[in-house]
Amino acid sequence: SQTIHQWPATLVQPVGSPLSLECTVEGTSNPNLYWYRQAAGRGLQLLFYSVGIGQISSEVPQNLSASRPQDRQFILSSKKLLLSDSGFYLCAWKGEGNTEAFFGQGTRLTVV
Amino acid sequence: SQQGEEDPQALSIQEGENATMNCSYKTSINNLQWYRQNSGRGLVHLILIRSNEREKHSGRLRVTLDTSKKSSSLLITASRAADTASYFCATDAGDYKLSFGAGTTVTVRA
Numbered sequence: 001s002q003t004i005h006q007w008p009a010t011l012v013q014p015v016g017s018p019l020s021l022e023c024t025v026e027g028t029s030n031p032n033l034y035w036y037r038q039a040a041g042r043g044l045q046l047l048f049y050s051v052g053i054g055q056i057s058s059e060v061p062q063n064l065s066a067s068r069p070q071d072r073q074f075i076l077s078s079k080k081l082l083l084s085d086s087g088f089y090l091c092a093w094k095g096e097g098n099t100e101a102f103f104g105q106g107t108r109l110t111v112v
Numbered sequence: 113s114q115q116g117e118e119d120p121q122a123l124s125i126q127e128g129e130n131a132t133m134n135c136s137y138k139t140s141i142n143n144l145q146w147y148r149q150n151s152g153r154g155l156v157h158l159i160l161i162r163s164n165e166r167e168k169h170s171g172r173l174r175v176t177l178d179t180s181k182k183s184s185s186l187l188i189t190a191s192r193a194a195d196t197a198s199y200f201c202a203t204d205a206g207d208y209k210l211s212f213g214a215g216t217t218v219t220v221r222a
Binding site: 006032034036041042043044046049051057059088090092094098099100101102103104105106108 | 143147215
């Protein structure tokens with residue numbers, strides 16, 4: 001069966017520090033991968049998606065970047081965090097066609 | 113950008129009552145999906161309805177889709193305390209993106 005791992009679960013980082021959140025998927029190949037951010041009590045904002053290794057599409061210009069070094073690995077990064085980067089980050093994968101998405105358990109990032 | 117918008121933002125009901133929430137969207141879609149999120153957790157898929165379908169059932173869930181009005185509704189029948197969660201609609205326009213609305217927070221009182 002397919003599983004998705006996202007870590008860490010919580011993270012407190014100072015302003016100006018770097019960030020690396022990792023997401024890996026098991027049990028499927030060539031998934032579409034997604035990074036979302038959710039502000040407190042709000043909906044999900046699509047940050048990046050990837051349809052293949054090395055292919056990254058950015059939805060919102062910002063202080064973050066994403067990479068997909070392997071088929072089932074998706075990384076969210078920042079060189080210098082801002083206070084406004086705080087939020088709940090969710091990784092997800094989806095197959096082709098009319099299929100549902102599967103989400104990781106999320107990372108609660110607090111920038112102080 | 114967020115495509116779907118849920119209504120109401122929050123809903124409080126008594127256990128055993130039905131809960132209905134609505135979703136409106138702006139562009140053509142291939143399918144519309146509903147997800148549930150318990151506080152501080154990831155989202156869990158509930159049901160998917162394709163653009164050529166009008167109604168779908170899954171257990172106590174009933175989803176309708178009206179593509180002419182670009183709207184969908186989710187009905188949870190005979191609600192339970194365990195149904196307390198946030199519910200999100202998501203639209204799939206076939207462009208690899210899955211766009212979510214702001215969600216409806218449902219509280220079921222025992």
